[in-house]
Amino acid sequence: MATSWRLPVPVTENWDWQLRxxxxxxxxxxxxxxxxxxxxxxxxxVTKAKQICETCPVLIQCRRHALTAQELYGVWGGLSEADRRTATHPRDS
Known part of the structure; x- marks a missing residue:
């Protein structure tokens, strides 16, 4: 479950990106x-969702949110659940 303490404070400027x-x-x-x-x-x-994200004007903000909030489900900022797990917990080589 995403934990709310990692989320930015509820300031409109921090969330306006979602409108775009x-x-x-x-x-x-x-x-x-x-x-x-x-x-x-x-x-x-997942491929279709990522295609929608590819041209999104707020891709970076969405991705940052997903990684910061540790979103567990869905495609966020062009990253699937598996992509986010890899990004936050890379395997030791």
């Missing part, structure tokens, strides 16, 4: 998997 997201107004199922989704179906959904 390419995902705004889209069905959340583009970015969050339904129960039981697996395999190619899941991979295809």
């Amino acid at each position: 997201g390419s995902c705004r107004g889209l069905d959340s199922t583009f970015f969050f998997h339904p129960d039981g989704e697996r395999g190619h179906t899941r991979d295809d959904r």
Whole structure:
């Protein structure tokens, strides 16, 4: 679960970026998997979500939020759940 103490303080300037997201107004199922989704179906959904993120004007802010808040679910800032785990917990080589 994301922990709220890592989130920025509730100042409008810190959250206005969400109003400019390419995902705004889209069905959340583009970015969050339904129960039981697996395999190619899941991979295809994640790929489509990342394509939406590619041209998003607030990609960096969204990604920063997801990594800071340790969002566990969904595609945020062009990163899937697995991408964020890799970014925050890289394996020792």
